[in-house]
Amino acid sequence: MDTKSTNHKRANLLSWMCFVLSVSILFTAAAAALQTFFSGGSAVAQAKQSLQTALDDNPQETVAFREDVSQIVYAALTDLADREQRGSFSKTYPNLKWETSNILLFAQEDSRDTLSNTGSTDPESARNTRLLQSYLMGAPEGYNYMLLFDGDSLVIERDGVRVYDTDAMIDSDGYRTYFSKLADKDGEFWEEYSDLSDLSLVMVVAPNLRTDRDSAVLSDAASELFSLQMLWFGGAAALVLALLMFVFYLFSRDRKAEVDRQLAQISGEVWFEIKLLFLGWVTWFCAQPFLEKESVKETLFPLLLLFWTLLFLLNDIRYNPHVYQHNSYRSTKSWYLTHQMKKRFQQRMMSSFALFAAAEGVLFWIFRVIPSSLGAWITAAAAAVILLLYIRYFAGILTDFARLTDQISEMKAGADTPPLTFRAESALAPAAEDLNSIQSGISHAVEDQVRAERMKIELITNVSHDIKTPLTSIINYIGLLRQERDLPEHVQDYIEILAGKADRLKKMVQDIFEVSKASTGNIELHPEPLILQKLIQQTLADMEESVAAAHLALRLDLPQEPVYVLTDGNRMYRVFQNLIRNALQYSLEGSRVFIQLTVQDGTALTQIKNTSRFALDNLPDVTERFVRGDESRSTDGSGLGLSIAKSFTEACGGNFSISTDADLFSAVVSFPVIPEPQPEEQEASLQNEDQTYSEEQEAQPGELWQKTQETENPETVKSDEPI
Amino acid sequence: MEKQCILVVDDDKEIVRAISIYLEKEGYDVLCAYDGVQAVDFAMSRNIHLILIDVMMPRQNGLAAILKIRETRNLPIIVLSAKSEDSDKILGLSMGADDYITKPFNPQELVARVKSQLRRYTTLGDINSTAQNLITIGRLTFDTDNHTLTADGEPVRLTATETKIVELLMKNAGRIFPAEEIYRRVWNEPAFSAENTVMVHIRRIREKIEINPKEPEYLKVVWGIGYKIDKP
Numbered sequence: 001m002d003t004k005s006t007n008h009k010r011a012n013l014l015s016w017m018c019f020v021l022s023v024s025i026l027f028t029a030a031a032a033a034l035q036t037f038f039s040g041g042s043a044v045a046q047a048k049q050s051l052q053t054a055l056d057d058n059p060q061e062t063v064a065f066r067e068d069v070s071q072i073v074y075a076a077l078t079d080l081a082d083r084e085q086r087g088s089f090s091k092t093y094p095n096l097k098w099e100t101s102n103i104l105l106f107a108q109e110d111s112r113d114t115l116s117n118t119g120s121t122d123p124e125s126a127r128n129t130r131l132l133q134s135y136l137m138g139a140p141e142g143y144n145y146m147l148l149f150d151g152d153s154l155v156i157e158r159d160g161v162r163v164y165d166t167d168a169m170i171d172s173d174g175y176r177t178y179f180s181k182l183a184d185k186d187g188e189f190w191e192e193y194s195d196l197s198d199l200s201l202v203m204v205v206a207p208n209l210r211t212d213r214d215s216a217v218l219s220d221a222a223s224e225l226f227s228l229q230m231l232w233f234g235g236a237a238a239l240v241l242a243l244l245m246f247v248f249y250l251f252s253r254d255r256k257a258e259v260d261r262q263l264a265q266i267s268g269e270v271w272f273e274i275k276l277l278f279l280g281w282v283t284w285f286c287a288q289p290f291l292e293k294e295s296v297k298e299t300l301f302p303l304l305l306l307f308w309t310l311l312f313l314l315n316d317i318r319y320n321p322h323v324y325q326h327n328s329y330r331s332t333k334s335w336y337l338t339h340q341m342k343k344r345f346q347q348r349m350m351s352s353f354a355l356f357a358a359a360e361g362v363l364f365w366i367f368r369v370i371p372s373s374l375g376a377w378i379t380a381a382a383a384a385v386i387l388l389l390y391i392r393y394f395a396g397i398l399t400d401f402a403r404l405t406d407q408i409s410e411m412k413a414g415a416d417t418p419p420l421t422f423r424a425e426s427a428l429a430p431a432a433e434d435l436n437s438i439q440s441g442i443s444h445a446v447e448d449q450v451r452a453e454r455m456k457i458e459l460i461t462n463v464s465h466d467i468k469t470p471l472t473s474i475i476n477y478i479g480l481l482r483q484e485r486d487l488p489e490h491v492q493d494y495i496e497i498l499a500g501k502a503d504r505l506k507k508m509v510q511d512i513f514e515v516s517k518a519s520t521g522n523i524e525l526h527p528e529p530l531i532l533q534k535l536i537q538q539t540l541a542d543m544e545e546s547v548a549a550a551h552l553a554l555r556l557d558l559p560q561e562p563v564y565v566l567t568d569g570n571r572m573y574r575v576f577q578n579l580i581r582n583a584l585q586y587s588l589e590g591s592r593v594f595i596q597l598t599v600q601d602g603t604a605l606t607q608i609k610n611t612s613r614f615a616l617d618n619l620p621d622v623t624e625r626f627v628r629g630d631e632s633r634s635t636d637g638s639g640l641g642l643s644i645a646k647s648f649t650e651a652c653g654g655n656f657s658i659s660t661d662a663d664l665f666s667a668v669v670s671f672p673v674i675p676e677p678q679p680e681e682q683e684a685s686l687q688n689e690d691q692t693y694s695e696e697q698e699a700q701p702g703e704l705w706q707k708t709q710e711t712e713n714p715e716t717v718k719s720d721e722p723i
Numbered sequence: 724m725e726k727q728c729i730l731v732v733d734d735d736k737e738i739v740r741a742i743s744i745y746l747e748k749e750g751y752d753v754l755c756a757y758d759g760v761q762a763v764d765f766a767m768s769r770n771i772h773l774i775l776i777d778v779m780m781p782r783q784n785g786l787a788a789i790l791k792i793r794e795t796r797n798l799p800i801i802v803l804s805a806k807s808e809d810s811d812k813i814l815g816l817s818m819g820a821d822d823y824i825t826k827p828f829n830p831q832e833l834v835a836r837v838k839s840q841l842r843r844y845t846t847l848g849d850i851n852s853t854a855q856n857l858i859t860i861g862r863l864t865f866d867t868d869n870h871t872l873t874a875d876g877e878p879v880r881l882t883a884t885e886t887k888i889v890e891l892l893m894k895n896a897g898r899i900f901p902a903e904e905i906y907r908r909v910w911n912e913p914a915f916s917a918e919n920t921v922m923v924h925i926r927r928i929r930e931k932i933e934i935n936p937k938e939p940e941y942l943k944v945v946w947g948i949g950y951k952i953d954k955p
Contacts, residue, residue: 468805469735472827476741479830483748506827513807524809530947534901534918538946541922569946 015252016259018245024304025242029235031300060145060158060205061173069147069156069203070178076107076115076201081193104143106131107201131202143204151199154179264319267312272327275313282309337425348427349397356390400428404435411439457516464509471509475502511640518571518647525568525652529677532563532597532604539576540595550584552610557596563604565671567652575648575656576606578641579667583610586665604673609666616660642667727841728752728770732762732785733777733803742775745830746837759783766792773841775833778804778815786818793819799840803828835934842875858893860952863932863941865893874932884909885928888921889952892942897954899945925950 059065106128108114114121118128130140138160139146148155156164156175163173166183181189249256267275286302317323340348363383370376400422410417419436422429481487481495517523536558540547547554583593591611598605642658645667649656654671729751733739736757743753754769756762760782766774774792778785789800799822802815807825815823822836839862856867864873870886872879881889887909892900902921903914925944929936941952 465805468826469738472805473735473737473741475827476738476745476830480741480744502827509827510807528948530945532947534949535947537918538902538922538944541919542926542944544919544923567947569948573944573946 011252012255012258015249015255018252019249019256020308022242022245022249025238026246027304027307028300029239029242031303032235060207066173066175066178069205070175072103072105072203073147073149073179073182073201076105076203077193077196077199079115080107080109080113080199081196102206103203104131104140105201105203107199109196110198131204132200134202134204139204142206144207145205147201147203147205149182149199149201151196154182260315261319263312264316267316268320268323268326270326271331272324275316275323279309279313282306333425340427341430345427345431352390352393352427356386359386396423397427400426400432404428404432407432407435411435411442416443453520457520457522460512460516464513467505467509471502471506474498475506478502508640511644514574515640515643515647518644518651521651523571523651525571527566527568527652529564529566529674530569530572532565532606532671533558534562535569535572536576536595536597536606539573539580542573543577543580546581546584550587551589552584552587553590553592555592555594557594559597559599562676563597563599564674564676565604565654566674567654567671571648571652575645575652575669576608578645579608579669582641582645582667583608583665586613587611588613588663599673602673604671606669607666608669609664612660612663612665616663616665645669726750726752727772728754729837730754730756730762730765730769730771730774730776732756732759732775732780732788734758734780735777738777741830742833745834749834749838751837759785759788762788763791766796766798771796772798772844773837774798774800775803775837776800776820778802778806778811786815789815789818789820799844801836801840829935832935839875839934842877858896860893860896860954861941863893863952865890867894872932879931881928881931885924885931888924889928889932889942892950892952896952899949899951901949905950921950 104118104127106114106116106118106123108123114123116128118125118131120128122128123132130137134140134146135148135155139157144160145158146156153167154164155162155166156173158173161172162168162170164171164175164179166179176183181187184190282302282305286299286306289299289302320326340351343351360383363379363386367376367379367383370379403420403422407417407420417439419439420432422432426432478495478499482492482499487495514523536556540554540556580593580595587593587610594607594609596605596607596609598607646656649669652671654669656670657668659666659668729746731739731742731746731753732755733742734757739755739757743755746753754765754771756765758780762774762776762785763783765771766788776785776788780788783791785802785804789802792798792800800820801822801824802820803824803826804811804815805826812823812825821840824833824836843862858865858867862875864876865871866873867890870890872881872886872889888905891905891908900908902917905921906912906914906917922944925942926936929939929942932941933939943951943953945951
């Protein structure tokens with residue numbers, strides 16, 4: 001795995017290197033091509049030109065030849081002037097090789113002192129005579145160039161053409177500069193050699209003379225050509241290599257991109273300003289050679305640098321979408337904020353105020369100290385801007401505060417609000433986050449609870465449903481047994497017991513079903529305005545028999561004014577029925593049961609109080625299903641009475657609570673009171689035509705209702721008697 | 724008179740057996756079936772006067788069977804079901820059932836309901852044919868001329884006060900009467916302790932006219948408001 005990734009990295013890097021090198025080389029080549037194009041002709045062509053010249057030209061027309069000739073003449077004259085050296089050469093004569101006779105020289109002074117390379121110094125020798133006759137007869141055979149000097153005039157002939165003649169002022173080959181010292185009779189030369197007189201000098205030169213200089217030029221040109229050739233080869237090889245590398249790069253662009261990404265990652269860490277500064281510096285650096293008009297060679301490197309810098313920055317921009325956002329200001333800010341978030345809210349506020357105050361203080365000091373009025377104005381403006389910024393910051397916090405408190409109150413109201421999102425730099429962001437996590441925690445808990453509750457209800461529903469079928473059989477066969485006449489008496493007793501228990505079981509199953517539905521809000525409700533006193537009285541009247549059977553005194557305390565509430569009458573009947581049954585069942589014999597209805601702050605409170613037969617200390621939560629005050633569970637009932645009362649009351653929009661004080665057990669059912677409804681729902685007239693009711697016949701429905709109100713509660717019913 | 728034949732359908736054989744024993748004691752012929760398909764077969768092929776049918780059964784459920792039977796036969800059908808929700812009852816009745824009894828049921832109540840359905844099925848036509856001032860609500864018919872009440876065609880013996888209460892409520896079916904108003908109209912004197920007095924009478928009337936007085940079908944208490952008999 002490791003080696004693999006290392007190999008990957010290497011391959012990536014290789015691809016990237018190939019790209020960089022190939023592009024650099026191509027860039028250089030392009031620059032060279034440009035230079036060649038603008039400077040006109042290649043370096044090779046120039047070298048060729050000079051070589052051609054060296055090879056093609058007549059050597060006797062070259063500067064070197066002229067130089068050599070003049071040097072030989074001066075040397076000969078110098079040697080002639082030196083008495084002691086008379087007759088032989090003391091100087092070095094360039095290109096005058098005695099062995100070869102490419103140059104013949106004869107010079108004499110006063111017909112006595114002679115200087116020659118012809119093999120004899122005697123002027124009478126055949127060779128020398130022939131030389132001396134050259135002026136008249138032209139150059140001897142094998143020589144095409146001759147120079148004659150007689151101490152006054154100098155004549156040079158080449159191929160029979162006079163190219164230099166001091167008398168005739170001919171200088172077609174440009175010898176003047178070389179022989180100017182000879183021409184100037186009052187000059188330095190003649191001052192030094194003034195004793196030379198009656199001079200005569202003849203020099204002839206064979207054609208195609210090759211001088212040492214020629215070979216030097218040749219070798220220079222050759223080496224230049226060679227180096228150029230090598231450069232070409234090298235350049236071509238580099239170009240081919242570059243192209244190969246570029247192709248390789250093209251095939252592995254993904255790998256190069258990988259490196260680009262990594263580079264971008266690194267460059268992403270650098271602040272934007274630093275990048276800008278770097279770019280500016282590189283640009284300035286590159287502009288220098290151009291401003292100073294230097295050659296391409298000098299501008300190449302800066303150009304490459306600029307090119308790569310730009311490419312690097314482009315890469316940075318490409319992979320770092322918000323490249324300008326990573327700057328020193330933001331970094332400082334985020335550092336400040338993270339530092340701040342660790343502190344408590346109050347500390348945060350204090351330190352932000354301290355920062356503000358410090359900034360204002362510094363600005364005030366500058367304002368006091370600064371001499372120029374413009375500077376003072378700028379300082380004042382800066383102070384105002386900071387003040388505005390601080391106010392804005394503070395207003396933002398206040399807005400967030402408002403949102404936070406709104407959210408809290410909405411959460412309390414149970415609204416399903418979306419989580420709060422504050423700006424990250426908001427001072428209240430941590431608080432909002434905490435609140436959000438609390439909210440999601442609560443909603444999770446509630447969801448879990450609801451799910452668990454629903455599963456419980458489903459289980460109970462299924463179980464109660466499955467119990468019903470066998471229970472049907474049990475009840476039916478018990479009924480059949482009961483009809484048997486000839487059974488012994490004790491068997492009949494057993495059957496009665498079975499019948500009672502089967503009935504209780506049936507009730508329990510129904511109760512379980514109802515409670516489980518009510519506690520999950522799964523019951524259908526038909527709320528309508530009703531009179532609470534009436535409901536209580538009807539319930540009591542309905543239960544008259546069991547109330548009478550219990551040895552208890554019932555005390556009713558109901559207000560005279562009808563108390564209207566909006567609720568489902570059928571369900572509330574079950575609530576009061578269960579509460580009263582509970583009171584009848586668990587009250588101490590002979591004690592009193594109080595049923596009181598009071599209205600407090602728009603809430604109707606119905607209290608049912610009784611003195612318990614059992615000690616109520618350590619009373620379990622009797623409103624829980626199957627929880628009963630007497631743990632022996634010996635008494636009748638499903639153990640669901642209070643649970644039904646509680647869940648029905650709450651489903652109907654009321655509150656249910658139970659409290660105990662010593663042996664006093666009290667249940668409170670509370671509902672919001674509603675205003676008396678308009679009696680429009682009453683039907684227009686009665687259908688009864690019987691004379692008995694004729695007097696009421698004319699009464700309007702509204703009045704009827706009104707009358708009902710008046711007569712309904714003539715006075716608060718107070719009864720000490722068992723009803 | 725030919726014995727009336729009742730089809731009892733339930734997948735629980737013991738329940739079918741118990742029901743048939745009760746019904747045979749009352750003098751009916753009983754046919755037993757244990758699933759919906761069998762029930763439809765019997766209903767089509769035999770001369771049956773009433774069907775008692777369970778809802779949740781194998782092969783074909785009770786409601787589907789009722790739909791099938793109702794296509795051709797017009798006879799009273801009573802649903803027996805362990806489902807006790809209002810929505811289940813409404814569904815059953817809207818499928819064409821005439822009555823809905825929830826399990827576990829009281830055998831006596833079952834028998835009473837069977838009798839009621841049969842009586843209405845066989846004799847109701849005669850009552851309706853006589854031109855009298857009659858108010859009919861379900862099983863109950865009140866003769867306003869003679870101030871008599873019949874349930875399933877059988878006369879109900881009511882006291883004078885009870886008759887007045889029934890007449891008031893039946894003539895104004897659907898209207899809710901507070902106890903005080905009933906008291907004033909029936910006793911013709913100002914109400915005093917009206918709630919108890921009226922309630923006692925209401926309970927007595929229920930005993931006489933309702934099949935199951937604890938779950939009244941007709942004479943209902945509107946808790947917190949008053950009493951009423953629903954409109955037909």
